[in-house]
Amino acid sequence: MMKPMLEFRHLKKNIGGPADRPLFENVSAKVAEPAIIALLGVSGQGKSTLLRILAGLEAVDEGDIRLHDISLRGSDPKEWRKKMCYVAQQAVMLPGSIEQNLRTVSMLHRSPYDEKLVRRLLPKLGLDHLEPGKNAQQLSGGEKQRVSLLRSLLLHPSVLLLDEVTASLDRASKELVEQALREWHEQEGTTLIWVTHDLEQARQMSGSVWFMGEGTLLENSRTERFFERPETALAREYIAAPLQKEQSHVHSSS
């Protein structure tokens, strides 16, 4: 049998705290071939933490991750991050221009700067109005999100870990980004693991859903099935009112 492209088993993340309960444990999944996966669940379940662990940006307390049958343990972190690329919700721009931000990625990974690809992708991400020489710090949140996404695409990762990357976009830009990512997935075979609270987006974009709850990966099913017949009461509740959940969490923690 073919080895899965991506596989992780029994991941556990401790965060200390009062009851000393782990943030999550026993998180296991396999991705056999290029896929688009929506990673869903109310705030505070550890979705961002899971993505950061997969990207090798944060330590895991138990378990292992294998990509193309190579374990994260013992891999060169820089090589790993090039293949499993995390795109943060709050995009951080490096000092300098948009172009310098894009070039830095190629420089760090000693690959030639693909200007043709940049020129092709800018309009697809709704960024063609921007001068490449513009100071990246002065961009709006939504522009930074898209520049940061473009910066990651330039690495041609096997897996893109997307953390609410369309959360601060207007509808038109959001739809552009969705279309660009769909095309990229089809053409490059890149797997997308996509955290979103936009259930319409999850339904339309993903082939399967990973639902986090009760400190673990509670459900892993085909998208259609997840939305039609969720297995747990928690998922049913989430599908019914994801935004209320999200907002009440934001209020209670601020």
Ligand SMILES: Nc1ncnc2c1ncn2[C@@H]1O[C@H](COP(=O)(O)OP(=O)(O)O)[C@@H](O)[C@H]1O
């Ligand atoms: N290393 C850590 N130490 C302490 N708390 C952490 C750590 N990592 C994550 N957390 C906490 O765990 C919770 C869930 O994290 P997060 O991954 O951001 O969840 P989600 O993305 O699902 O909203 C947050 O309250 C966060 O503060």
Ligand SMILES: [Mg+2]
């Ligand atoms: Mg998060």
